[in-house]
Amino acid sequence: MHGEYKVPGGKLVVADVDVSEGVRIKRAQISGDFFLEPDDALERINGALAGLPIEASTAQVAARVRAALGDGVEMIGFSPEAVAVAVRRALTGATGWHDHQWEFVHDVPREPALQMALDEVLAEEVGNGERPPTLRVWEWASNAVIVGSFQSLRNEVDLEGAAKHNVTVVRRISGGGAMFVEPGNTITYSLYVPESLVSGLSFVESYAFLDDWVIGALNELGIAATYQPINDITSPAGKIAGAAQKRFAGGALLHHVTMAYDMDAAKMVEVLRIGREKLSDKGTTSANKRVDPLRSQTGLERGAVIDRMAGSFKERYGLAEGKIGDETVAEAQQRVLTKFGTEEWLTRVP
Structure with missing residues (x-):
C-alpha cells in the first residue's frame, strides 16, 4: 500500500506499507524529501509503525511516532502528524x-x-x-x-x-x-x-x-x-x-x-x-x-x-x-x- 502527503508549505512524505492478515501493519517504510536528524531516527519511525492496527487513527499513529522519537530529534519540513497522514492515506487507498x-x-x-x-x-x-x-x-x-x-x-x-x-x-x-x-x-x-x-x-x-x-x-x-x-x-x-x-x-x-x-x-x-x-x-x-x-x-x-x-x-x-x-x-x-x-x-x- 502506497500513500503520499505533501505538507502544506513543507515537504513530501511517502509511506509504503505492508499489512499482515489485513489487521495490522507488518512493515512500513517512510521516505520523502524532508530533513531528519539524527540519521537513525528514520529507523525508529519505521519501527514504531510496525504492529499498529490498520484502524489506528491519525492521532494514534502520530502519538506512536512521537513516543518512539523522544527528545533530540529534528524533523524539518514534516512532523509525526504528517507521517500519520501519509500512513492513513496508504491504508485507505488514497490517490494523488x-x-x-x-x-x-x-x-x-x-x-x-x-x-x-x-x-x-x-x-x-x-x-x-x-x-x-x-x-x-x-x-x-x-x-x-x-x-x-x-x-x-x-x-x-x-x-x-x-x-x-x-x-x-x-x-x-x-x-x-x-x-x-x-x-x-x-x-x-x-x-x-x-x-x-x-x-x-x-x-x-x-x-x-x-x-x-x-x-x-x-x-x-x-x-x-x-x-x-x-x-x-x-x-x-x-x-x-x-x-x-x-x-x-x-x-x-x-x-x-x-x-x-x-x-x-x-x-x-x-x-x-x-x-x-x-x-x-x-x-x-x-x-x-x-x-x-x-x-x-x-x-x-x-x-x-x-x-x-x-x-x-x-x-x-x-x-x-x-x-x-x-x-x-x-x-x-x-x-x-x-x-x-x-x-x-x-x-x-x-
Missing part, C-alpha cells in the same frame, strides 16, 4: 494529484443561481465517473451575494441594499460565510475531485491540501500568500480568499474558492451586514477603500492572473481543455427551477 487526468474549464458568464446548480451537477458527474476531475473558473453574469448553506439570510444580507445595487442573493450548498461579487471583481473557481484524493485527511487538512497549488501559484506571482486555518488564504496585505467544501455521498468533493481581485468595499458593506472588524479581515479598515489584494499586489489584469494560475496547475499536475456539455447545463437549469432559484431554498435559514 498525478493519478488523475485533469480538465480545465474557463466557463462563460452565468447567472448566480445557475452557478450554484452547476457546482452540484458537476461534482455529481465526477462522483459518478461521468467527468474527470475538473478545475472550473467561473464568470459572473450579474452582481451577487452568495450565502453559506447554514447562514441566516436576514442576519447576513441587507435586502434593501441588495435591491439598491441590483444584487441577486443566492444560497450555495457548502458552508462558510457570505460572499459579495460583481463581474470582474473576483476570481472564483471550483475543484471537483474524487473523494479518494483527500482520503486519510481530516476535514481541516483537506482544505490546506487542496489550496496548496493556488498558494504556490500566488507565490509565483510575487504574493506572500499563506494558508490560514480553517478556510482562508491571506497575505501581509490582508485576506485574499475564502474556501468552502461539500462532500457528496457518491464519492466526490466540491472545493470552491472566491478570491478578491478588486472589490468595492463601500458597496459591500451596504449589501452585507458585516462590521468594521470583519471588513478589516478582508484587507481594509475603511469602507471607502477598495479591497484589491490581487490587482494591487500583482499589477496584472484579472485575465492574466487566471492564466498564470491555470498555468501553474498545469505545470504541477497536467491540465487538458474541457467543456460543460448541453446536457449538464440543462440539468443545472432544471435544478434552478426546483431548488436553487426557489424562495424555499434561499430562506431555508430565514
Whole structure:
C-alpha cells in the first residue's frame, strides 16, 4: 500500500506499507524529501509503525511516532502528524494529484443561481465517473451575494441594499460565510475531485491540501500568500480568499474558492451586514477603500492572473481543455427551477 502527503508549505512524505492478515501493519517504510536528524531516527519511525492496527487513527499513529522519537530529534519540513497522514492515506487507498487526468474549464458568464446548480451537477458527474476531475473558473453574469448553506439570510444580507445595487442573493450548498461579487471583481473557481484524493485527511487538512497549488501559484506571482486555518488564504496585505467544501455521498468533493481581485468595499458593506472588524479581515479598515489584494499586489489584469494560475496547475499536475456539455447545463437549469432559484431554498435559514 502506497500513500503520499505533501505538507502544506513543507515537504513530501511517502509511506509504503505492508499489512499482515489485513489487521495490522507488518512493515512500513517512510521516505520523502524532508530533513531528519539524527540519521537513525528514520529507523525508529519505521519501527514504531510496525504492529499498529490498520484502524489506528491519525492521532494514534502520530502519538506512536512521537513516543518512539523522544527528545533530540529534528524533523524539518514534516512532523509525526504528517507521517500519520501519509500512513492513513496508504491504508485507505488514497490517490494523488498525478493519478488523475485533469480538465480545465474557463466557463462563460452565468447567472448566480445557475452557478450554484452547476457546482452540484458537476461534482455529481465526477462522483459518478461521468467527468474527470475538473478545475472550473467561473464568470459572473450579474452582481451577487452568495450565502453559506447554514447562514441566516436576514442576519447576513441587507435586502434593501441588495435591491439598491441590483444584487441577486443566492444560497450555495457548502458552508462558510457570505460572499459579495460583481463581474470582474473576483476570481472564483471550483475543484471537483474524487473523494479518494483527500482520503486519510481530516476535514481541516483537506482544505490546506487542496489550496496548496493556488498558494504556490500566488507565490509565483510575487504574493506572500499563506494558508490560514480553517478556510482562508491571506497575505501581509490582508485576506485574499475564502474556501468552502461539500462532500457528496457518491464519492466526490466540491472545493470552491472566491478570491478578491478588486472589490468595492463601500458597496459591500451596504449589501452585507458585516462590521468594521470583519471588513478589516478582508484587507481594509475603511469602507471607502477598495479591497484589491490581487490587482494591487500583482499589477496584472484579472485575465492574466487566471492564466498564470491555470498555468501553474498545469505545470504541477497536467491540465487538458474541457467543456460543460448541453446536457449538464440543462440539468443545472432544471435544478434552478426546483431548488436553487426557489424562495424555499434561499430562506431555508430565514
